[in-house]
Amino acid sequence: MxxxxxxxxxxxxxxxxxxxxxxxxxxxxxxxxxxxxxxxxxxxxxxxxxxxxxxxxxxxxxxxxxxxxxxxxxxxxxxxxxxxxxxxxxxxxxxxxxxxxxxxxxxxxxxxxxxxxxxxxxxxxxxxxxxxxxxxxDTRSRPYDADAVQRFHQALVLISQVFQQFRTGFIGKVSPVHLFWGSLDLAVTRFSGRPAPEHPGGVPELPDEITREAYSHEVSSAGFWPGGGPIEAAAFYSYAYPTPAGFDAATVMPADAYYDKNAGEFILPYEAVRAASDPEKVLLSFLESTYTAAAELGGWDRSSLECPTGKPLIPRPI
Known part of the structure; x- marks a missing residue:
């Protein structure tokens, strides 16, 4: 169908x-x-x-x-x-x-x-x-809005499929599409293959050794938050570690995306994707353009890391 x-x-x-x-x-x-x-x-x-x-x-x-x-x-x-x-x-x-x-x-x-x-x-x-x-x-009574949870799940399913598609366009090291429960964000991360400077740590209630191991190598990472934390509304994000010079001024897509200096990353409101006539295309444009900015400004060897988006039943050319 x-x-x-x-x-x-x-x-x-x-x-x-x-x-x-x-x-x-x-x-x-x-x-x-x-x-x-x-x-x-x-x-x-x-x-x-x-x-x-x-x-x-x-x-x-x-x-x-x-x-x-x-x-x-x-x-x-x-x-x-x-x-x-x-x-x-x-x-x-x-x-x-x-x-x-x-x-x-x-x-x-x-x-x-x-x-x-x-x-x-x-x-x-x-x-x-x-x-x-x-x-x-933690004995305070908490509500459970079943309808809201189902809508959140529906969003996760749709977002995961777009993230999976984006993931296939990279033959370098790339993470699974997975949810980190520490900050409740769905994420996918690409790696340049080069070691990164030691991360300063300082994430609340997270041992620095874990943060430093997580950021042991250069990354371009994108994900989705349901809201709360540094960004109040549901939003997509994209950042690079280490952050290359000029990254905050890079031109990315779509027009609704912006660089948040406090968060240190590009943000795209979920509502801008949901309201688009083709949400998947809009989200992919954000993922691709923010990655491109990180890779170009960070001097990644793109020719050896990137590949065409994967298709069912078609093996990668050698």
């Missing part, structure tokens, strides 16, 4: 941050709890890629975690609004996503992992959040 441009545009949901800020904040902390469980049991992969979550057709998944007799996979099911734990060859167990405190979510999650034979020991305090409250002590 072929979808027209207008049909594709209509499928991008409205996700105004202010309307679901409290639910989003709770979901952020819930993902940190699940993500920290994955982190505690998965061998380290460069740039913390072993700790992330992935968008799928129902929500967010950890993929299979090497814990318990056969492994454990945890999923946020945003269609039925449940947290699900599965082990290979066994039935799944779950609990409802509903209004609750972070402490209650933490308790339910620990019980869930115990039920499937896993080891629910992990670091008990949020990262990348100033003045964090330990999960077990």
């Amino acid at each position: 072929t979808h027209t441009t207008s049909q594709k545009a209509a499928s991008w949901p409205e996700i105004p941050y202010v309307a679901w800020a409290e639910t989003c904040g709770a979901l952020h902390l819930f993902t940190q709890i699940v993500g920290k469980y994955r982190l505690a049991h998965t061998p380290w992969v460069n740039h913390s890629w072993h700790a992330t979550l992935y968008a799928n057709g129902r929500g967010l998944t950890t993929a299979l975690i090497p814990d318990g007799p056969d492994g454990v996979e945890v999923m946020f099911d945003f269609l039925d609004h449940r947290v699900v734990a599965e082990t290979p060859g066994h039935e799944s167990v779950s609990f409802a996503l509903e209004p609750m405190s972070v402490a209650e979510f933490h308790q339910r999650f620990v019980e869930l992992i115990n039920t499937v034979g896993g080891n629910p020991q992990f670091h008990g305090q949020p990262n990348e959040i100033p003045n964090p409250t330990p999960f077990e002590d």
Whole structure:
């Protein structure tokens, strides 16, 4: 079935941050709890890629975690609004996503992992959040707006597909498309292949050794936030590390994109993409033009790193 441009545009949901800020904040902390469980049991992969979550057709998944007799996979099911734990060859167990405190979510999650034979020991305090409250002590009741969560999931699915397409145009080192629960951002990162200067660190509640390992090599990174933090509304971002001279003055696309000096990166409001007649094309123009600015100004060897966008069933030419 072929979808027209207008049909594709209509499928991008409205996700105004202010309307679901409290639910989003709770979901952020819930993902940190699940993500920290994955982190505690998965061998380290460069740039913390072993700790992330992935968008799928129902929500967010950890993929299979090497814990318990056969492994454990945890999923946020945003269609039925449940947290699900599965082990290979066994039935799944779950609990409802509903209004609750972070402490209650933490308790339910620990019980869930115990039920499937896993080891629910992990670091008990949020990262990348100033003045964090330990999960077990965060007893304030939080709302759960199921409709807003479903729209957020719909946006993640659509954005992931565009990020995946962008990812195929690079034969150098490139990250998976994954969600970092520390800042609740969906991201994809390209690498020049050269070492980077040591990162100064200083990310709130994140050990400097982790930040420095994450930025051990030069990057051009792009992603999506649902809102909050340095940018209040849902937005796409793109930055380079190290930041090359002139990057902040580079001309990028589309016209709605701008450089935020406080954040140190280019920003494209989600609403500008959603409202476009062809959202995918607009988002790709942002990803490509900001990467080009980083690579050109940073002196990347583009001829050896880039390739045509991938097509189904067509191998890369040698």
